[in-house]
Amino acid sequence: MDGERARIVMHVDMDAFYAAVEVRDDPTLAGRALIVGGPRRRGVVATASYEARRFGVHSAMPMARALALCPHATVLAPRMGHYAEVSAQIMRVLAEFSPVVEPLSLDEAFLDMTGAERLFGPPEAMARAVQRAVRARTALSCSVGVACNKFLAKLASDLEKPGGLVVVPFGAEAAFVAPLPVRRLWGVGPRAAERLAAGGLGTIGEVARADSAALARAVGSALGAHVQRLARAEDDRPVTRDHARVSLGAEVTLAEDVRGRAAIEPVLRARCERVARGLRRAGLCAGGVRVKLRYSRGFRLATRQARLEHPADDSATLFATARALLERLDLRAPVRLVGVAVYALATERAPQLELFPPPAARAARRRSALEHAVDRIRDRFGAGTIAFGGASPDDDAPD
DNA sequence: TCTGGGGTCCTAGGACCC
DNA sequence: TCTGGGGTCCTAGGACCC
Numbered sequence: 001m002d003g004e005r006a007r008i009v010m011h012v013d014m015d016a017f018y019a020a021v022e023v024r025d026d027p028t029l030a031g032r033a034l035i036v037g038g039p040r041r042r043g044v045v046a047t048a049s050y051e052a053r054r055f056g057v058h059s060a061m062p063m064a065r066a067l068a069l070c071p072h073a074t075v076l077a078p079r080m081g082h083y084a085e086v087s088a089q090i091m092r093v094l095a096e097f098s099p100v101v102e103p104l105s106l107d108e109a110f111l112d113m114t115g116a117e118r119l120f121g122p123p124e125a126m127a128r129a130v131q132r133a134v135r136a137r138t139a140l141s142c143s144v145g146v147a148c149n150k151f152l153a154k155l156a157s158d159l160e161k162p163g164g165l166v167v168v169p170f171g172a173e174a175a176f177v178a179p180l181p182v183r184r185l186w187g188v189g190p191r192a193a194e195r196l197a198a199g200g201l202g203t204i205g206e207v208a209r210a211d212s213a214a215l216a217r218a219v220g221s222a223l224g225a226h227v228q229r230l231a232r233a234e235d236d237r238p239v240t241r242d243h244a245r246v247s248l249g250a251e252v253t254l255a256e257d258v259r260g261r262a263a264i265e266p267v268l269r270a271r272c273e274r275v276a277r278g279l280r281r282a283g284l285c286a287g288g289v290r291v292k293l294r295y296s297r298g299f300r301l302a303t304r305q306a307r308l309e310h311p312a313d314d315s316a317t318l319f320a321t322a323r324a325l326l327e328r329l330d331l332r333a334p335v336r337l338v339g340v341a342v343y344a345l346a347t348e349r350a351p352q353l354e355l356f357p358p359p360a361a362r363a364a365r366r367r368s369a370l371e372h373a374v375d376r377i378r379d380r381f382g383a384g385t386i387a388f389g390g391a392s393p394d395d396d397a398p399d
Numbered sequence: 400t401c402t403g404g405g406g407t408c409c410t411a412g413g414a415c416c417c
Numbered sequence: 418t419c420t421g422g423g424g425t426c427c428t429a430g431g432a433c434c435c
Contacts, residue, residue, distance in 0.1 A: 017435095037403075044403050046435095059435080065400040080404090105405090105435045187408090189433050222409060223432090246407065253403060288427095299402065303429060339404085 008113040011153035015162035017107035018047040033073040112239035149235035173233035178205030207231035250274040251339025271340040276315035285311035287344025291325040294337035314367040
């Protein structure tokens with residue numbers, strides 16, 4: 001009506017990705033119940049093969065429960081570096097179908113296929129072509145959803161997994177989603193679903209017709225407005241290639257609880273080194289540091305964060321800040337997880353024109369240059385070749 | 400059964416400035 | 418002498434996603 005052409009958005013979602021990669025690489029695993037996840041103690045399921053899912057095993061389930069349900073399952077530790085490589089290969093295949101590919105995670109992506117009918121035919125033919133190409137080039141299967149927007153395409157790709165292909169009928173979108181449960185709305189999790197149910201809203205159709213003020217009372221005004229738009233099949237978010245990173249972190253759940261500064265600090269230092277390296281690899285500087293502790297008691301999570309005086313990408317600055325933040329947390333209680341994250345990321349260090357920079361800023365700059373040099377040595381000769389004094393070597397870093 | 404690790408976004412309250 | 422309201426920045430916590 002306004003001359004705008006309907007969009008064609010495709011969502012591609014790999015089937016049981018981590019498990020499927022492991023089976024592809026070791027065909028003796030085919031047909032077996034397979035769980036990728038861990039560590040065995042205090043671990044959760046990252047991905048389960050469809051054979052294991054038949055026993056009720058699913059992602060995010062504690063490993064102990066998964067093995068109680070499916071004791072004969074083979075358990076493999078995730079190989080994230082390897083999955084990242086396979087993912088990059090998949091994204092390259094997808095890029096042959098559209099110039100606008102938006103990865104959502106290692107195993108899913110949106111493609112803007114508007115205007116691609118001339119090359120690939122109608123939506124169903126496009127989807128078949130993508131599935132064939134992914135399988136031919138990676139020996140992996142995926143499910144595909146096609147619709148006029150991101151929400152519907154993503155919802156559609158999940159409806160007939162594995163190997164699914166669902167095209168949401170153009171022009172009949174709202175009717176298509178109306179009977180589905182609210183949990184299918186992107187952004188509605190267990191909490192929001194509960195609150196919506198308390199207000200008598202169980203299906204997407206009911207949310208679409210709900211009074212917007214009542215919806216806002218139930219789940220808040222932002223989420224309420226958002227889910228009502230989705231429920232009405234309205235979603236104008238574009239498919240975009242370049243997402244600026246907002247934060248970067250590293251955390252670890254320890255095999256045994258620790259308590260006290262002396263026990264926590266080395267763990268914290270190792271996380272800082274990993275995060276700093278990630279910053280330098282991405283060419284970013286941090287504007288703030290956040291420390292995270294999860295206490296065993298009550299599974300309680302506590303965070304403390306602070307801005308940096310000058311943006312930094314060196315582990316010494318991150319650790320000095322993290323250590324100060326640690327002092328503001330309870331260090332007597334048993335801790336199961338220690339994490340560090342950086343935020344307020346900038347692509348470049350702000351130019352420092354001070355004639356007499358404070359000693360701390362000068363030290364951070366020297367330290368950054370040193371760590372950049374160490375990065376180059378590690379890249380060339382391997383991670384184990386060099387470590388900082390007092391630092392645990394890259395014990396747990398896959399790279 | 401006892402809860403990973405990587406993220407994004409929202410909310411609410413406080414400080415501060417005008 | 419007492420009291421505004423808006424805007425911005427920051428922090429801590431939490432829901433949600435894969």
